[in-house]
Every structure is written in C-alpha cells, then in structure tokens.
Amino acid sequence: MLETTLCGITLKNPVIAASGTFGFGAEYSEFFDVSRLGGICTKGLTLHPREGNPGLRVWETPAGMMNSVGLQNPGIPVFLERELPRMRTLGTAIIANIGGGDLEEYIEGVRLLSNVDGVDIIELNISCPNVREGGMAFGIKCDVAASVVAAVRPVCAKPLMVKLSPNAEDITAMAVACEQAGADAVSLVNTFKALAIDIHARKAVFDNVTAGLSGPCIKPIALRMVWEVANAIHIPVVGIGGIATWQDALEFIMAGATAVQVGTATFIKPTAMLDIVNGLEHYCADEHLTSLATVCNILGTETPLP
Amino acid sequence: MLETTLCGITLKNPVIAASGTFGFGAEYSEFFDVSRLGGICTKGLTLHPREGNPGLRVWETPAGMMNSVGLQNPGIPVFLERELPRMRTLGTAIIANIGGGDLEEYIEGVRLLSNVDGVDIIELNISCPNVREGGMAFGIKCDVAASVVAAVRPVCAKPLMVKLSPNAEDITAMAVACEQAGADAVSLVNTFKALAIDIHARKAVFDNVTAGLSGPCIKPIALRMVWEVANAIHIPVVGIGGIATWQDALEFIMAGATAVQVGTATFIKPTAMLDIVNGLEHYCADEHLTSLATVCNILGTETPLP
Amino acid sequence: MTNLSPAYVEGTTVLSQERLTEDVYRLTVATTTGGAPGQFYMVRAWEREPLLARPLSVHSVDEDTVSFLYQVRGRGTELLAHLEQGGTVALTGPLGHGFHTEELCGRIAIVTGGIGIAPMFCLARTLPSGDVTVIAGFKSAPYAVAQFVNLGVDVRIATEDGCDGTRGFCTEIFDPHIYDMVVTCGPMSMMARVAHLCAEASVPCQASLEAHMACGVGACLVCSCATVLGNQRVCADGPVFDATEVIWHA
Amino acid sequence: MTNLSPAYVEGTTVLSQERLTEDVYRLTVATTTGGAPGQFYMVRAWEREPLLARPLSVHSVDEDTVSFLYQVRGRGTELLAHLEQGGTVALTGPLGHGFHTEELCGRIAIVTGGIGIAPMFCLARTLPSGDVTVIAGFKSAPYAVAQFVNLGVDVRIATEDGCDGTRGFCTEIFDPHIYDMVVTCGPMSMMARVAHLCAEASVPCQASLEAHMACGVGACLVCSCATVLGNQRVCADGPVFDATEVIWHA
C-alpha cells in the first residue's frame, strides 16, 4: 500500500531517516525494527575523514534545535569498508549522503560511492550550512549548484538526488537548475541558517556563529518550499523539515512529495518513524487508498500569490 | 537609560509594537500604559481601503502562527482623519506602516503621510506576503526593492524605514540596495511565506494557499538575518521576529539592532512589551550600562561561514 | 447590559472543575472582573503550547467568580480539562460586545446548538423567566439545561440521535413566528438557518459568532466576518451581531 | 559490570519524588530496564517543550525500579520536579558505557562535585565498601551523602561556603597518591583538575563527562568531546572515559 518508487528504486514506504540524524543505522536498531523504514540516509560523508566543528554543537529553540556538527564523518573509504556492509544487513534502502569542500572532492566521492553494491541512491548535499567550505556556497546560487550537479552526473552510476538548502536565493529556480543539470530527484529542505546569542557571555552560542535550525518550527516554511518546487519540476521531490507525525508526512505528500525524510523527530521519540509508517498505513486503509500517489500533489499548481 | 535614537527620532526605549499586531494602539491601551512603549507601528496602510483576504485568517503552528489578513485597513485618508488624532494622544512615537499594490499607490500614500504632523517615521512595507499585488513582488529582488525606495524617497519628508522580507533572495544585498536608494533605516523581518494543509479537506488551510509565519519559531532565523544585515549597512536596523522576552530583545540588540519590534508575543500576553521594557531596564541597571548602545552589535563582523 | 472593560490577569485561581458529560466541563475561577452576557475571555492554562489563548464565553458570573462551560475540541480545551481546583489560569477579559439585552423584551427564544448554550445561562438570568424559551439542540445527551429549568425557563430539546427530546436539529422545533426576539449561538450552519428563519418571519435575531482568534481584543484582524457593513472583527465588534447584518454564506 | 542495552518506554510510572534540598530531588520510577553504574537515561516528562529529552544518570537501581538524583537547572529539570507519584515519564535507556568496574580494585577514590555525585551511589554499591572513599564537594549544604555512610563508605566533604566539612573545593582535600583508582564526576573544570592531579600521581582515573545531547544514542554527533583518539561521542563512546584520553582544555 505504501510502496513507493523513488527514481527507479522501490522503497517499502515513503519514510526515510534523514541524514545526520540516524548515524549509519545501527544505533536505532536497538529500539525498533529499522527494516520497516523506507530507507536510511547516511550521515553526511566526505572523501576525507572530518572531525567536525569544535565547541558546543546543539542548542534548543522554540519547537526546534540548532546544530553545528559540521560533517564529522570517517570519510568515504572507511564508510565503505566498515559501515556499509553492516548497513546492508538492515533490510532497507541505503541512501549515501555526500558533502564536499570543493568540486573535486564531490566528484571523487561520488565516483567511489558509485562503484559499490548496496548504495541505492546518492544524495548530494550542496546545502550544509555548518562547514566553512562545505557546500553552503554551492547551495545558494542556481548556477553554482547546477555546475556541481553537472560535474558529478557523468561519474554517478546511481540515481542522483540533490539535497537543497532553504537558504538558497530561489529554491524553485535551484530545483529547476538541478533537474536540468541531470538530477534524478531533489530532497528539501536542509537546515535553516540561524543564530543564537549567549547574552551573559555576550557572544554567539556557537563557535561558527551561525548553525542549522531543524525541527517542528521549520515545518510550515519547508512545506511551502516543497509545494513550490514540486510544481516546478518533473523529477520526484522528497520532503524534509520538521516532520514529526504521520499527519505532517501526509501534508508533505499532499504538497507534492513522493517520499519524506524525518530527522529531529527521532531525537524526541526514537520510534517516531515507525509511528509515521503505521499512521500512513492506517490512513490508507481508512480512506480506501491503494496508494499514496492518489493524494500526492493535490493542491494544484495554481499559485495565487506572486 | 533605554532612550534610543532611530533615524533622528528619539524613542523612550527600543521596544516598538509591530505593524498589524497592535491595531492603531487603542485596543491595548485598556491593558497597559502604552505611553511606556518606544513606539507603535500602525496596521499596514494602503492608499485605498482594503477588505483583506476572505476565508480563515489564522492558523497555529509549533511555536508560531500563520496569518492571512491581507492588509485590511481603512485607507490612508480615513486613517489620517479618524485614527491618527487618537494615536497622537498615546504619548509614544508613531510609525506609519504603508503597503501598496503598485508603485503609484506607494508614492501617493507616502506623500499623504509625509504632509501630516504626528507621524514620526514611515515604515515602507515591501514585504507583505498576503496580498496578491501587495508588495511581495517588491520584496524579493533587490533591484525592484531599490526602485520602490528610490521612487518614494523624493516625496517622503519623514524618516524612511524599509521593512524587509525574509523571503528576499538575499536579504543582506536587499538592505544594501535600500540603503543606497535612500532608506534611513531598515526593519526586519516580516513574516515567512509558509503553507499549511488540511489533510481531511485535502486542500490548503488558507484560501491564498500560503500565509505569513510569525512567532517564537522564526526567532533564530530572524536573528541571523538581523546580524548579517547590521554588518552590511550603516543605517540603523530594527530587529523583528519572534521576540517574546527581554532576553530575546537583547539578543537582537547584541546582533546589531538599534531597536526591536514585537508582534505575536502581544497576543500571547497583552503586557509582553511592558515586561520587555522593564526587563531591559533591570538588565541595564544590573550590568551598570548607561545605554544599550554599549552592547549593540557585539558579535563583530567576522562571518566564519560563507 | 453594559459591556465591561477588560484586564489581563495571570494566576487566577480555579475554584472548581466539573465534568458534565464525556467532553463538557464547567470551570469556575475566582475573579472580580465579571462580564456581561455574550462577552468572553481569552483563557490560557499552559505556558507555551499551544501558542494562543482560547476564547470562552462567560457562562455564569457573580461578584467574585466567573464560570465557563466548554467542550473539549482539541489541544487547548484538553489542557483546560486537566485543570484542577487550586490550579491557575491567565485570563484576558471580559472582551467584546455581548447581547443587546436592552432590546430583549416580549417573548424571547434562545436557540442553541451544542456548546452554543454556554453564553445563554448568564443571559437567561437577566431576563424575565416567564418570557423565555430555550430551544437547545445536541448531538446526543443534553447538558447544562437543568439550570435553565431551575430559573423557571421553558426548555425544549432536540437531539440528533433522539436520545432525549425530539429527534433532529433544534431548528426543526423552532418556529420564529411565536417570538418577538431571538438570540442564537452554535455552529455557523445552524445559526445561518436560524437567521434565515427569523428573517423570513421578520423577527429580530442576535447571533453570537465564532471565529479563530489571535489577540481577542480587536488589534490583529484575524477574526473577521463578512457583514453588510464590510468585514467586522468578531472579537471586538461582536461576538454578538444583528443576524440580518451577517453575510451568512460568505 | 555489563552495560545493558536500551529500550524506549513511554508511560513509566513515577513511584516517588523526594525533595532533598532546595533544588535537588530524587525521582524513582517503575522500570525493569535497569542500568549499570555510569549509564544514563534520556528522560522526558513533557509533551512538546522543551524539544529534547534530558540525560540523567542512573543513581540507584534494583530489579524493578530506577532512581535519578537531579538538580533543577533549567526548564527541563524544573518540569521533572513537578512530577508527582503516579505521574509518568518517557525513558530511553539505559544508555552509554558506564564505569569500568572490572578495573576498580585496591583503594578507590570517588571524587565528585555537586550533582556529579548522582551516578556514584549505584557504583559504590558494587564496590567493597572498606576500600572506597567518597570525596564530595558542594556549593553549600551537602546532599545524598548519608546513603554512602550507610554503605560503610568513608565520606569526606568540602563546601564552598564552609557550612559543612572543609571550606573550599573537593579537589583541595583530594590527594591522589593514597589511592589506586579514581573515578570522578562533576563540572568539567573540576574533573579537569582531578584528572591533572591523577596524571601527576600516575593514578588511573575514570571520568564521567557531560555534554549537551540530542539523540543520546550515538546517532547525531552533537555531544562530542575531544580525546586523543579524536572526537568521541559522550553518549555512546562514554559517558565514562579514561581521564588521560580526554583533552581537557579543548
């Protein structure tokens, strides 16, 4: 009933663990049967290992949290050797999320990930706001984003999903540019660039000054972006941003998302994604839907406001 | 101690009621002494009266709310005749917030407001997301915004403050463009364009599909924008977005705001702004500050991330 | 009756919380701020979530208490229902323009649907009981009607499931022609029907409208309703309107 | 002691809530999930706000209860303090790698600052009491020390205001040379000092670190601490680390 096809890959259901919030899948296996998920996005990978950012890395905000992890990861070679074999036993689709400091790093990273079995989709993160050279610059301007996508496309033998930043100047134009440059799907949104100040210390809470905002607080904005993007491109859209319940997930699907990713909600409740899968199942049963596609993108393309 | 000068106008303190959330000042006079405020922004005014948007106009979200009022107002002539005389008795600075459907309407509206006593500052709203022709288009692209500011500047005999949209492609560049076009100050942010879907009805909650998000949920993003803008221009910045406590207000000031506006928080607690004024007073006393200017813009201009 | 002017008070003490049915409660708080029939309060019994307070009509009032009669609908009313004696709420009110009681004379019908009965008890107390008929519709078991009977008011009941009174809607047992004045409160569709019947019979009708609210005091314009006079604020221009002025199908 | 594997359980019943001082409480809940000394739970006693659960060490454990000893610091712990018997909490745990009890032999010093004493009671219970000395520092009046005395453990106290024991910091009454093993928990600055003293004296030291957490299970990497092995996750690689591996001034 919930089976979903995402750029040629069959997912059991449209509920995917968002990158950076689910490790490499092992941690939450202790809490629930992760094979019930539609897929898992790996922690953001880079060609070379990274230690991530110094200083405080998390801060709570009203209905949200800011993080400044900064792409800490063991590097793609170590991922392939140590993590991927274990991930493949989890019984769900594996989406390798890849970040990069420069174009060369992206290309080489995608090449390595393309050559292995067990990676189903490559998610190109051009939008991480927490690394100095780490992709944010790629995620703001359409032409820059398109050039990254165009550069990795030839070496990418897997379906290529591009993860967009809500900090992009024009996220719809950005999605169109990525589609034209060869993306098979887009996922959105990554975290919003945000600031918190420690008024007692009279300085920014984070060493990097800004950090990425996620969680329920961003949902209304993310949903609007997904709707706008879904009506502008022909490749699938994966909705992300503050999804915590099956109703939230359904809103994204109705706005035009083929699948969704869940991040912060898992911290609030380890089994949140399971509840979402179950909730969507019941919804389909109650509404006599044979597929969620029936309710996908039902708002129409009419944009009453400029 | 809290006295603040904003483009030549002396405010008792930096706490201003945000446009559209405080009517024309009369309503909340029943709850507290509004003369204790630094200023009041009027409901968004247009040259001609407007009925605003049909359908539901408010929706709650996690730590926020969406509104779709759509610039309902009696028109500037009626404002000048009926509301302004009453507002002038309130004993606080009056900031006339003006929206417009087209350039002509802005120009004529500013001209009318310029000719009267009792309006201290004109706040040019180029960013309302809730009117079809109502300014959103002006608030996205720098050059369009600059052309509006340049067009009204010659007819504006009052200090001109331009209210920026967080939906702008590049809010920093937008602020710079407005400064160059003759703005005396900028205020930011207006509401974020957002979406909510009624999954049972399978349609958007609002007739206009999207609506404007405000409240504590947007604070971390608004604060980041204020910091970026404050470090890019030389005219004063008024910080807006989710401010609910004196600590929030102080964060905006530390990020570079000369004054702040408070909107949604007043709905949560009618006397919220009074608490903020009192809180800032105590803070200054406790920290032995003779002026909040001491702690304004203390993060510095260094932007560690692109 | 004069509409009273409002205050914002935190820490108002809950004197009692009574559960009348599965999902209907009566909450009584200690306050001297009072309220005229048809006025309401913005009520808050939580710190941050939900964001906004909830409007509740004055159900009953005396010198130092105000009672609310409410139905659990969603998160806000659910949190209200968790309140216990000794707990506290934040109140903004009394707000709005209540019933035009000076116009209420002759034979008066009070037509209500569901929880729309809430504001009518304090209204009925101000009226000569012999002249008043309450025509109240409910989905199922009625609530809060005994107090009207105690006032000596004639009460007629309709229930959708037929468990009490006449089976069907209250509008089916309401004949406007035998009254001089009608007041109504309930779901918009039901009030629209009452307004229509009254207009046909040329009987004046006052309707207490509902709208989602943010400020509750007239400052934000989110609660507007379409009237022949243009958009009006339910919170400040109403909640009670002359039914002929409301554009019911807007 | 073996670190137990975790579960997520909602609706765990509060058996008791005791207030030990102005701002220190002991909360006991009914759960069979247990925990080894030094392991912790992510605890949540609210629905939506604050967003994240709060890490609390296992203070005491038996077959069907777990106790937490906690200090009210902010919003989360304040809400925990509102819990009453019969209330419920959501628990994720037991989590992390606790103390390496197999290494704890000879003369053992447990050096704590403030609420850092929390994880030490269940640790002390597993150790031969005659060999253990607790050196506990507090700002003012001590708490939770009687239970160690009851175990027959030697307890020495330092208070910053001198109201009990020696005036000053616990590190001033701690001489590493007379111990074979040290375990410590408390503010980072205090643990850094203990680690330094132990390193100078070449005494092995295990430190239970603190970090702000989001997932608590090792999946999000926000709780990292700098170690000689690179960044480690306090929640999953710790919270207990060999003090010589931690880079204290990072």
Ligand SMILES: Cc1cc2nc3c(=O)[nH]c(=O)nc-3n(C[C@H](O)[C@H](O)[C@H](O)COP(=O)(O)OP(=O)(O)OC[C@H]3O[C@@H](n4cnc5c(N)ncnc54)[C@H](O)[C@@H]3O)c2cc1C
């Ligand atoms: C002037 C006025 C007086 C009222 N007096 C009473 C009263 O005395 N007793 C009583 O039980 N209810 C009264 N209401 C309705 C009451 O305010 C809503 O039921 C309540 O706000 C729902 O809040 P919630 O968080 O429980 O539900 P939500 O989760 O917010 O919503 C649940 C359902 O209620 C609807 N709803 C939400 N807010 C309102 C609203 N302001 N008006 C109408 N429908 C709404 C939603 O559309 C949804 O269908 C009054 C409303 C107004 C405007």
Ligand SMILES: Cc1cc2nc3c(=O)[nH]c(=O)nc-3n(C[C@H](O)[C@H](O)[C@H](O)COP(=O)(O)OP(=O)(O)OC[C@H]3O[C@@H](n4cnc5c(N)ncnc54)[C@H](O)[C@@H]3O)c2cc1C
């Ligand atoms: C593994 C571990 C075990 C812990 N065990 C206990 C325990 O047994 N008893 C106990 O009282 N406390 C313990 N703590 C600390 C406890 O988690 C924090 O005091 C609590 O999260 C504060 O939450 P709050 O909402 O009350 O305060 P907040 O409003 O979140 O913060 C108040 C203050 O506490 C600090 N703080 C917030 N979260 C943490 C955190 N995770 N670690 C350290 N400081 C923090 C903030 O920086 C701030 O100064 C433990 C922490 C960790 C990491």
Ligand SMILES: Cc1cc2nc3c(=O)[nH]c(=O)nc-3n(C[C@H](O)[C@H](O)[C@H](O)COP(=O)(O)O)c2cc1C
């Ligand atoms: C702690 C944390 C780490 C993250 N790391 C990554 C990452 O490495 N790569 C990436 O593309 N997105 C990363 N994200 C973004 C999430 O995948 C997701 O896009 C974002 O959190 C919004 O979804 P949510 O509101 O459901 O969390 C991270 C988010 C969080 C909270």
Ligand SMILES: Cc1cc2nc3c(=O)[nH]c(=O)nc-3n(C[C@H](O)[C@H](O)[C@H](O)COP(=O)(O)O)c2cc1C
């Ligand atoms: C109900 C409502 C109506 C508003 N109307 C206007 C308006 O007419 N003109 C304007 O410039 N901003 C308007 N705003 C935006 C606010 O002035 C403010 O910029 C925004 O709400 C963010 O601040 P807050 O989070 O403190 O509410 C409105 C906001 C709300 C909530």
Ligand code: FES
């Ligand atoms: S609720 Fe704000 S004007 Fe009515």
Ligand code: FES
């Ligand atoms: S809190 Fe998520 S890895 Fe430690």
